[in-house]
Every structure is written in structure tokens, then in C-alpha cells.
Amino acid sequence: MGGKSSKRSTTGRYASYGSSSNSGYPGYAQSPYTQPTYNCPPPPSYQTYGGPPPESRKRLERKFSKIDDDYNSLEQVTDALARAGLESSNLIVGIDFTKSNEWTGARSFHRKSLHHIGDGQNPYEQAISIIGRTLSKFDEDNLIPCYGFGDASTHDQEVFSFYPDEKFCNGFEEVLGRYRELVPQLRLAGPTSFAPVIEMAITIVEHSGGQYHVLLIIADGQVTRSVDTVNGQLSPQEKRTVEAIVKASQYPLSIVLVGVGDGPWDMMREFDDNIPARAFDNFQANIMSKNMNLSRKEAEFALSALMEIPSQYKATLELNILGYKLNSHLGAHFVFSIGLYFLSSARRGNEIDRIPLHPPQYGAASFGTSKPSQNSSYRPSAPSSSGHNSAFGSGHNSAVGSNHPASSADNQLCPICITNPKDMAFGCGHQVFDENFSCTSFSSLMEKLWQTRINCIIISAALLLHCLISCRAKAVLHHSAERKGPWKLLLNNTGVVGVQMVLTHWNTVILLDRSGSGRSGYQLRHRLNGTRCKGTRGDLSDPTCYVHSVEYSISNNTIRRLNIMSDTFSSSGSILSDGRIIESGGFGDASTRIHYFGPCKSGDSCDWSLGKKHLSAKRWYASSQILPDDRIIVVGGRGSFTYEFIPKMSTNGNAFHLSFLQQTNDGNEDGNNLYPIVHLSVDGKLFIFANRDSILFNYKQNRVVKKFPRIPGIGSRSYPSTGSSVILPLDHKDGFRKVEVMICGGAASGANAAARQGTFLTGLNSCGRMVVTGNNHKWKMENMPGPRLMNDMVLLPTGHVLIINGAKRGCAGWRNAAGPALEPYLYNPKKTLGRRFTVLKSTKIARMFHSSAILVPDGSVLVAGSNPNNQYTFRNASHPTELRLQAFIPDYMGKEYNHQRPHNVSIDINGTEGVAYGNEFLVRFLLESKPSKYLSFSAYAPPFTTHSLSMNQRLLKLRSTRIISDAKGWWNATVEAPPSANVAPSGFYLLSVVNEGIPSISEWIKFIQPAST
CATH class of the missing domain: 2.60.40.10 (Immunoglobulins)
Incomplete structure (x- = not known):
């Protein structure tokens, strides 16, 4: 891959591997062509590579041991996956675009490039198709990120995304379609390194919150090894690849290599068996060039690719690295890198954080035209080591022969390699900047320099330096066009999960959590009643010995403990005109209680107080809305189809029946109408939405004024399906007369029942807008960039809407969701349909059930919480308890x-x-x-x-x-x-x-x- 020096026969203990995969693809006739041999040194031994485990892995107690392939059928593998707790996945695809693809199909693909686009499928297309048919059953959302590496834009350093905006492919049909669109535009290059692919996978694991992944690299050969690499030592590409494999073993990540073409594959088997520095055996190699019928090939591939996954997944559990870096879930995230991934070569300390390049545009196709000839024959771009071919275009035929004239790209010379004849076979793809500031090959300039006997070493060094400086400048320009909106970590530990958040006019933020979770991250020395909290087992689990509410100072970036008297789990709240916060309802005995908080400037000692008057009905999962007369209306709750008002004018006041809440209740889906959406319209009436229906309600007369159309689509928007809603900005230009409601996200029909059985259905990706004033009411639907539920919608000062937090699959509740939605969306309501959404920079911290987000005065958005566990749980959980406080920084703050x-x-x-x-x-x-x-x-x-x-x-x-x-x-x-x-x-x-x-x-x-x- 990347050059012929990596394709060679081997001697000694590698000889048995050298010819193990020479038979052709099924459906392709055997070629009479004889594979050329290369006089290259054997690869180094990996038996002692890596030495003792690195210092950063001392926490991993498990010692490396090779995992055997001990299953005989696909059913056995899938049963083992289920027993290990792994039953679902997401897929990521990538493809190898190194230069060697032009000749490694000599026997198996009629001398044509393995990427040749014709009437039938090439080996890569066949591999993608087989993957789609055999492994897509493990993919629940059918959204597949796709990347590429090894072309003239990425080399052995980076990967590019299939789409400029990093959009995911929707199913393998789109993967194939996009692949066929991209291939004619690409220039195959090299050298080959799997390190960028593996580092990209590590980045994905980090960004997903430490979820278990399987990285599947599909490539035509092995890592580049130059002919002058000393026997027994690693080439730079090999060394970096091995280091990446070792690094990957610190994460819940398995690596599977699937090889296409003629090979050889000996070094890949060394990666499989002989890197003892790993925490666990995380790499396996599989070859897809066996001669057998297609159906048998599909079954064998699926079995081979998944063979070691159950044991590897079990190893991540034993090592406690599942969800270790961040949060994770039990659903596997299969990262399919058909050799295709990008990553910036720059390391940020020990952190690996890669962003894919855009699809390359060189100005000319690598195959000469946008639609390559369907009968173009195989023609290598580099000569055999026999030396009969001139590297300078002497006109002699290649070792294989060709009826086509060499393209200009194939005749170009590299001044970096030209000083060493042994390196001429690389097809290396070294680059410089031309006068138009685009990285291109040296070609004719270097030919002239060689012909006039100019000292190529000096000039090459100068040009290489120019290339490095210029390409760095180009990289800076590229990064300036990356997704907008950086993230900032404010605190590593707020002490409590930010289930509820509210900003006060003293620029402090109040965070609340349920006390029923027992321990929090902030232990008390004394209870509220003054008794001491001792180190006994009882006190260590006593909720009254822990803090469950805190005040965050924005200016000082500090936390102050607060004392809340009862369990505010799933309560509601509002802010009175004097700035006091009223929290109403909660769990258990707190379901009828009212808490008050009078905010104070940072440094003072204000705290929660418990109201003497009670709610007239239990309010658990109810909603609140401030009213024009400075009262608060509290609507609904689990089992409560009523509403009432606070502050209370009498001891308990009255509760008023609202049949709409009973009509929208799904008994078999945990209600699907809890936490109803309540907005105050400009005529003083209330817009109330529950499940899929909505009304305009006159609370003064206890009368439904209007029933609005049902929002289109199948699925609910209310808890536990949990979408989100805003009133779009009210504008003086229409006299504040127009009120338009927007609702986004939610869960699929039956998601709650399915989640309880361990199946997480893909959430809704739709948003609906409807004007609730006037007489013309119709939902106008549009799609978000992806599915989302448990999302927060924040109105920004610009009038845009930030959609942030949440998950892609499942529903709200204890461990009922999977696939964190890490990328915020920015919505501009003024743009035309189809151009309103922008995908922003993703976070590395999953914000699932019990997370929240609020706007603060400087224009940033505070993000806190996430705890889908019944207790504070930091290890061996799909999504551990999250106590970190972040700020999302909108682009306008730059x-x-x-x-x-x-x-x-x-x-x-x-x-x-x-x-x-x-x-x-x-x-x-x-x-x-x-x-x-x-x-x-x-x-x-x-x-x-x-x-x-x-x-x-x-x-x-x-x-x-x-x-x-x-x-x-x-x-x-x-x-x-x-x-x-x-x-x-x-x-x-x-x-x-x-x-x-x-x-x-x-x-x-x-x-x-x-x-x-």
C-alpha cells in the first residue's frame, strides 16, 4: 500500500503467510499473470515490541494474552455477544486510497486497479456490499460516517470525510453511491499507515463518551516498509501504527482489518499476534480474497470479522475501561474504516482529537477522466525492482505490460525520493505548493532539474521546507472553516448532577438534583438538623449527609452548597417578578411541597426555604408557567390530570380538572404526556402540548378555546419520549401579535417498551412550527440533521435556536437511551427551508437523561448534568454520572x-x-x-x-x-x-x-x- 516496497514475498518464519491469499475473488476469473517478486528485507519481529505497559496504563491490571478464534458459526458469535451484553452497534466506514491499489489486483482483479469503476463491482464495492448485508443488522440508526485515507491529500497523516459537512451516509446503499462518486476525483498516493485510522477511532470513542467500538479497516495490503529500513527495525509508518494499536488498547476499542486484493498480509498477522504491550488483544486480520461462492464468502466474512469481538468486549469490561474516559453505552459502535480515515498528525499531548478533511479536490481526476474507461487495464505506476523499467519514462513496458500510454501523473518524479533509486518504486505522492497555493506533485520541474544535473538534494530540501510551511498555512485555513462553537470545561465537579438549572439576576446559577439518589459528589459533616455525619455504613448511604443543590458563581467559577429540604426529583419551577425561584412538587412526600429561593449576590448566604402551604395534588413530572398576574400555574404530573396555581391564597387552594391531559395519556407508554409543554400566548391564554396534540386554553374560565391539528409523524414528543420546544422570538415589528411555537425531537412509537427490553429505537429527527395566534393553524415540518431526543432548546440573543444535549435512540428514563447526541445544532428561523440548520462542534461529554442547558449573560450556554443511573455511578455503566460543568461558546463570541x-x-x-x-x-x-x-x-x-x-x-x-x-x-x-x-x-x-x-x-x-x- 502506498508503494511497491510494501508488497513483497517473505522468507523465514514469514514464508507461510506470504502466499496465503493469492486466489482470486469469486466471480472473477483467475489471471494468468505471475506475481512479481521483490528483493526486500523481511519485516521485523514484534514479539518484544512495546516492552512493559506504559505508565498511563498502570491502572489496567489485565496482562496481554492472545484471544483465540473459538467459534464455529455466526450464531455462536452473536449469542456470545448477547451474553456479554453487546447486542447493537453503529457503523462507520472508511476506504484505503493508496497507490498500491493500482497493482495489487494483478491476479485477483484482471490487472485493473482495485478501485476501477465499471459495470460490475470492484473488490472494494464487493467488500462494502458484504459488510452491508452481514453487519448492518447490528446498526440501529442506519447512519454511517464514512472517511478515506492514503490519497494525495491525506497520505499517511490524515483522513477525509465522504461529505464536505461530515454528513453521515444513510445506509450502505448511500455508502456505495458516494464511493462511486468520489473515486474518479481521487489521486491515489501513500505511503500507508493505519495510525490515522486508529487515532480517528480513538477520537470517536472519546467523543462518544467511552462507548465500545469496533474499528474495521478494509485495505489492499499492509503498512509501508521502505527498502532501506534496517532488518529487525520498524519503518516510521510501522512504528506509528504499532504505537496507535497499543494506545487503542487503553480504550474500549477493537480493531479488525479486512484485506482485499493480492496482499501480502504477513505483517498484519504480526499486528494480530505479537504486540504484547497492549492491555488486551485488540487487533485481528481477515483476508477476503479466498476463492469461494459469494453466499459462503459473506457468511465466512461475518464469522471471521466478529470472531474475537465477544472476548474483546468482555476484556474491556474486566479492565474497567468501558466508559472510563467519558460516558459510554453497551451498544457497540462499529467503526468501519475500509481503510479510510483522516486525522491531523499533530498530537495534543496525550490527547488524540482528530477532525476529518473535506473530500479532496485536486482539479484533475486520478484516473484521467471523471468517468474512467470501463475496460482500462491494470497498469502499475512503479517499476519492478529488476530495473528494466526506467523511472524517468523511458518507454519500456512495465512488468505487467500496458496497452495504454502512461499518464502524466504516473510519469511524475519526486525530488525527495529521486536521490535514492531504491525509493523510486514508492509512488510516494510527496507534495509541494504551486504558484496557486495548492499542493501538487513536482513532475516536470524535477525532470528538468535532473536533466540539467542540478543538485536535487539541496533543491528538494528547499522545496520540501516550502511545502511544509505552505501546507501548514493551508491547514490553518482549513481549520478556520471547521465546525463552529468551541467548548470550555469550567468545573470538573459541581458536586451534584444538574438535573435542574436556573439563572438568577445576581449572575449565579442554581443546580438541583434528586436526593433519592443517595450519595452525591459533595458530602456533609453535619445534617441540616445538626447531627454529625459519621463514617459508618449507614451515614455513607444516608442522603441527608450529602448536598443535593448548589449555587454556581459565574464570575468566580466556584460552587457554594445549598440545603434543600425534600426530594425535588422531576419537579417544576418558575421565577416570580421579584426574582424568587419557586420550585414545586417532586418525588414521594415532596410531591406536594413548594420550595422558595431568594437569590443574593455572590458571597452572601441565601438558601432554600420550605413553604408552609402544600399543593393540592401530587406534582411529579408537572410543568410550570409564570402568568401575567405574577402567579404560577402548575399543570399535570404523573397521575394528575389537573392544574393549580401558586403562590397559594389558601391552605391548599384548588386543583382544576383538565380532560386534555387524560385524553393524551398513553397507558402502555408511561404516559407520553408528562412534563407537558406550556407556553404563554400574547393574548394571555396558554398553549398546552402533550404527547402529539395541543390546545389553546383559557385558564381563567377553565375552558379549551381551540384544538390545534395533531403534529405530523409517528411518535411522541412528551416525556418519556421527550422532545423540546420554544416560542420563536416575539417581534415588535408585528406588534408582538404573532406567536409561533417550535417543537423538535422526540421518540419513536413504542420506544419506551422497546427500551425496557434492551432495544433502542431511533428517535425523531423532525421539527414542527405552528403559528398559534390568528385562525390559520398548520404544522410546518422540517428535519434536523439527525435524530434527537432529550434535547434542550435555548433561545440565543441573535434570535437563533440552539439545540443541544440528548440522545439519538431510545427514550428518557433509567438507562433507556443510547447514542449520545454530541453535536449541537444551530437553527436560524429566518432562513429558507432546507438551509436553517447548521451542525456545530461536538462535545466529548455525553449529556443524556437528567442533563440541562441555560443561556448566561456573556452569551455562552452552560451545560450540566447527565445521570441515567438510579445512583451516582462512575464506573461500569453505559453512561456514568456526569458532574462536569461546561460552557458552549457560540461563534458570535469570537x-x-x-x-x-x-x-x-x-x-x-x-x-x-x-x-x-x-x-x-x-x-x-x-x-x-x-x-x-x-x-x-x-x-x-x-x-x-x-x-x-x-x-x-x-x-x-x-x-x-x-x-x-x-x-x-x-x-x-x-x-x-x-x-x-x-x-x-x-x-x-x-x-x-x-x-x-x-x-x-x-x-x-x-x-x-x-x-x-
Whole structure:
């Protein structure tokens, strides 16, 4: 692969491997061609490679031992997988595009390139088809990331994605289709190294949260070994590959190599058997060039590819590395790298984090045309070692012979290799920059230099240096176009899982967790009643000896413990006009209790208090919404088809029946109408959505005013199916009269029952928008980039919607989901249909059940929580308990936008408590240039966030009547408050000045009822 020096016969103890795979593919006639031999040194011995385990693996107690192939049928393998707890997977595909593919099909593929596109399937297409038919049954979402390596853009350093936006292929049919589209555009190159593929797989394991993966490399041969590599030593590509294999054994990752073409495969078997530094035997090699009928070949391949997986998966469990780095799930994630993967060669310390390149565009196809001739014969681009062929295009036929003239690409010379005749056989693909700043081969320039006897060594070194500098510049340009939105880790341990989060007007964030989980990450010395928590077994498991709520200071990045009196598990909450947080309901005895929190500035000692009055009904999985009169309505709950109001005017108050909640209840799906979606419309009525249906409700009259159409599609959007919802920004331009609701994600029909049986159905990928004001009500549906459930939807100051957190399969509940949704989506409601979604940079931390996200004043989004386990569990769990606190940094926060960003925002309200509805107030800010015509002012109501619901969240675009320049970049804007409490309930809002889509840091403002006269 990558050059003929890697394709050779062997001697000594390798001889038995050298000819083990010479028979042709089934369906292809045997070629009379005789395989050429090469006088190359034998590969080195790997028996002592690696020495003792590295320091970073001292935690892995298991010693390396070879795993035997001990199954005789595919059924035995799948039964063993099931017994090990591994029954499902995701697939990732990759393909080898090294130069050697042009000659390693000499016997098995009629001398044609293994990538030849014709009427029938080439060996790679056949391999992909067999994989699709035999292993796709393990793939639940049918979404397959596909990558390539070894071409002239990646060499032995990187991999490229099949799609520019890294979109996944939808099934193996699309993999095949995209492969056929890409092949005519590619230039085969080299040299060959499997390290980028393996490192990409490690990256995927990291990004998935430490889930178990199987990396399947499908390639035409083995790692490049130069002819001048000293016998008994490793070539640079071999060394890096072995290091990557050893590194991979620290992760829940198995590696399977499937070989196509003529081989040889001896070194691959060495990788399989003789790298003792590994924590476990994580590599196996399989050859697909045996002469047998297709159906038998498919069965043998499936058996061979999966043979060692049960034992390898069991080893990851014994080593406690499943979910060790991050979170994980028991469903396997098969990473199919048909030799195709990318990775930046730069190492970030011990961390491996790769991003694929875009599909290469060289300006010319490697096969001469966009549609290669269907009868082009096999023609190697490098001569045999006999020397009869001139490397400089003498016109002699190659060892195999060809009826076609050599292409210019095949006759190009590399000045880096040209100084050593032994390296001329590489077809190495070394690159330089031309005057148009694109990496190209040296070709005619070097021919002229050779012909005029210029010192090629000096010039080659200079050109190589130029290439390295220029290619680095190109890499910087490429990375500038990568997915936007970096992540920042704020705290490694918040002490509690952020099941519920709420931002206060003192710029602190309150986190709440259920106390029923027992231990948390923050132990107390004394209980609330003053008694000491001792080190006894009883006290170590006593929930009252642990903290279950904390206050996070945004400015200090610190945590302060809070005392919550009862179990707020799956409760709801809202914020009163004075800034107090009201938490209502919970689990067990707490289901009728009300907690109050009066926020204070950072450093003070405010805390939770328990209300004396009780709810009139049990509220577990209920929803809350602040009302225009500063009351809170609490709707629904498990087994509660009623609503009520708080604060309570009497001891218990009254609960009012709402038949809509009973009508939308799915008894066999755990309700599918819990945590109903509740939004306040601008006419003072409530939009209530549960399961798949919705109504407009007049709570003052206890009357359903309107029934809206059912949202299209099969599947539910309410807990435990758990989609998410927002009201799109309310705008002064229409007088705040238009209210449009958006709902995204959810679970498939029957997902809850299936999850309890260990099957995780693919979630919904659709979003629906509907205007709930006026008289024309119709859901307008569109698709997200992928399936999603348990997602949070956050309104940004720009008016865009951030969709973040969640999973791709299953439903909400204890261990009921798989496939973390690691990539946030940005939704622009103003763009045309089909162009509204942007996929942002993925996180490495899975945020599953019991995670949350909120917007904070600087424009970033805090992300916390995730615990699908009944207790705090950090090892040997599909998705361990997550206590880390992150910030997602939207692209608009980049320093490159500082010249557009309004700075030093201040609000002048003439010393009053707040701004009365309809009144004007002054906003002062600093801007480097004149404000654009798109300058706007947004006011954001912070929500109480839990279980994918951001209760009370709304964003208003306010009217500005005039903007006046002051001096030296200062501007004064007169802004008008919302017209009524129906549009914006009284309370604290974050005000942002947005210039050309770049928001300022937000400042707090309070909207209040006008003083009575």
C-alpha cells in the first residue's frame, strides 16, 4: 500500500503467510499473470515490541494474552455477544486510497486497479456490499460516517470525510453511491499507515463518551516498509501504527482489518499476534480474497470479522475501561474504516482529537477522466525492482505490460525520493505548493532539474521546507472553516448532577438534583438538623449527609452548597417578578411541597426555604408557567390530570380538572404526556402540548378555546419520549401579535417498551412550527440533521435556536437511551427551508437523561448534568454520572467579531425599580464603528430548565425609537419596553444589543406593571 516496497514475498518464519491469499475473488476469473517478486528485507519481529505497559496504563491490571478464534458459526458469535451484553452497534466506514491499489489486483482483479469503476463491482464495492448485508443488522440508526485515507491529500497523516459537512451516509446503499462518486476525483498516493485510522477511532470513542467500538479497516495490503529500513527495525509508518494499536488498547476499542486484493498480509498477522504491550488483544486480520461462492464468502466474512469481538468486549469490561474516559453505552459502535480515515498528525499531548478533511479536490481526476474507461487495464505506476523499467519514462513496458500510454501523473518524479533509486518504486505522492497555493506533485520541474544535473538534494530540501510551511498555512485555513462553537470545561465537579438549572439576576446559577439518589459528589459533616455525619455504613448511604443543590458563581467559577429540604426529583419551577425561584412538587412526600429561593449576590448566604402551604395534588413530572398576574400555574404530573396555581391564597387552594391531559395519556407508554409543554400566548391564554396534540386554553374560565391539528409523524414528543420546544422570538415589528411555537425531537412509537427490553429505537429527527395566534393553524415540518431526543432548546440573543444535549435512540428514563447526541445544532428561523440548520462542534461529554442547558449573560450556554443511573455511578455503566460543568461558546463570541460587538452596555431607568410596560428607557453602549441598520435589542426571560423543558423561556425583539451618537464611539439608544404582561410577564430580563448578528454582553433589566393612579 502506498508503494511497491510494501508488497513483497517473505522468507523465514514469514514464508507461510506470504502466499496465503493469492486466489482470486469469486466471480472473477483467475489471471494468468505471475506475481512479481521483490528483493526486500523481511519485516521485523514484534514479539518484544512495546516492552512493559506504559505508565498511563498502570491502572489496567489485565496482562496481554492472545484471544483465540473459538467459534464455529455466526450464531455462536452473536449469542456470545448477547451474553456479554453487546447486542447493537453503529457503523462507520472508511476506504484505503493508496497507490498500491493500482497493482495489487494483478491476479485477483484482471490487472485493473482495485478501485476501477465499471459495470460490475470492484473488490472494494464487493467488500462494502458484504459488510452491508452481514453487519448492518447490528446498526440501529442506519447512519454511517464514512472517511478515506492514503490519497494525495491525506497520505499517511490524515483522513477525509465522504461529505464536505461530515454528513453521515444513510445506509450502505448511500455508502456505495458516494464511493462511486468520489473515486474518479481521487489521486491515489501513500505511503500507508493505519495510525490515522486508529487515532480517528480513538477520537470517536472519546467523543462518544467511552462507548465500545469496533474499528474495521478494509485495505489492499499492509503498512509501508521502505527498502532501506534496517532488518529487525520498524519503518516510521510501522512504528506509528504499532504505537496507535497499543494506545487503542487503553480504550474500549477493537480493531479488525479486512484485506482485499493480492496482499501480502504477513505483517498484519504480526499486528494480530505479537504486540504484547497492549492491555488486551485488540487487533485481528481477515483476508477476503479466498476463492469461494459469494453466499459462503459473506457468511465466512461475518464469522471471521466478529470472531474475537465477544472476548474483546468482555476484556474491556474486566479492565474497567468501558466508559472510563467519558460516558459510554453497551451498544457497540462499529467503526468501519475500509481503510479510510483522516486525522491531523499533530498530537495534543496525550490527547488524540482528530477532525476529518473535506473530500479532496485536486482539479484533475486520478484516473484521467471523471468517468474512467470501463475496460482500462491494470497498469502499475512503479517499476519492478529488476530495473528494466526506467523511472524517468523511458518507454519500456512495465512488468505487467500496458496497452495504454502512461499518464502524466504516473510519469511524475519526486525530488525527495529521486536521490535514492531504491525509493523510486514508492509512488510516494510527496507534495509541494504551486504558484496557486495548492499542493501538487513536482513532475516536470524535477525532470528538468535532473536533466540539467542540478543538485536535487539541496533543491528538494528547499522545496520540501516550502511545502511544509505552505501546507501548514493551508491547514490553518482549513481549520478556520471547521465546525463552529468551541467548548470550555469550567468545573470538573459541581458536586451534584444538574438535573435542574436556573439563572438568577445576581449572575449565579442554581443546580438541583434528586436526593433519592443517595450519595452525591459533595458530602456533609453535619445534617441540616445538626447531627454529625459519621463514617459508618449507614451515614455513607444516608442522603441527608450529602448536598443535593448548589449555587454556581459565574464570575468566580466556584460552587457554594445549598440545603434543600425534600426530594425535588422531576419537579417544576418558575421565577416570580421579584426574582424568587419557586420550585414545586417532586418525588414521594415532596410531591406536594413548594420550595422558595431568594437569590443574593455572590458571597452572601441565601438558601432554600420550605413553604408552609402544600399543593393540592401530587406534582411529579408537572410543568410550570409564570402568568401575567405574577402567579404560577402548575399543570399535570404523573397521575394528575389537573392544574393549580401558586403562590397559594389558601391552605391548599384548588386543583382544576383538565380532560386534555387524560385524553393524551398513553397507558402502555408511561404516559407520553408528562412534563407537558406550556407556553404563554400574547393574548394571555396558554398553549398546552402533550404527547402529539395541543390546545389553546383559557385558564381563567377553565375552558379549551381551540384544538390545534395533531403534529405530523409517528411518535411522541412528551416525556418519556421527550422532545423540546420554544416560542420563536416575539417581534415588535408585528406588534408582538404573532406567536409561533417550535417543537423538535422526540421518540419513536413504542420506544419506551422497546427500551425496557434492551432495544433502542431511533428517535425523531423532525421539527414542527405552528403559528398559534390568528385562525390559520398548520404544522410546518422540517428535519434536523439527525435524530434527537432529550434535547434542550435555548433561545440565543441573535434570535437563533440552539439545540443541544440528548440522545439519538431510545427514550428518557433509567438507562433507556443510547447514542449520545454530541453535536449541537444551530437553527436560524429566518432562513429558507432546507438551509436553517447548521451542525456545530461536538462535545466529548455525553449529556443524556437528567442533563440541562441555560443561556448566561456573556452569551455562552452552560451545560450540566447527565445521570441515567438510579445512583451516582462512575464506573461500569453505559453512561456514568456526569458532574462536569461546561460552557458552549457560540461563534458570535469570537474575538474576531469584537469590532462589531457593542461594548460597555449600561441601562438608564432613572433610578426606578424597573421599566413600566410601554415606557421608554435609555441604553448606552460603545461601538468601534457606526451601528449597522440591523442593530437590534433583545430581552430574554431566563427559564427554569429540566428534562428538556425551558419553562417560561421567551425572547423579545424590542423597538428602538432613535439612536444618537455621543462622542468617541459612544451611542445612546432609546428603547421601548414591551406593551403588556401578556407579552412579557413582570420580572428580570437579560437585555442584549445585537449589531450585525453579534450580541453584547447582556445586562439585567426589570419590566414592571405601571404604578396605579
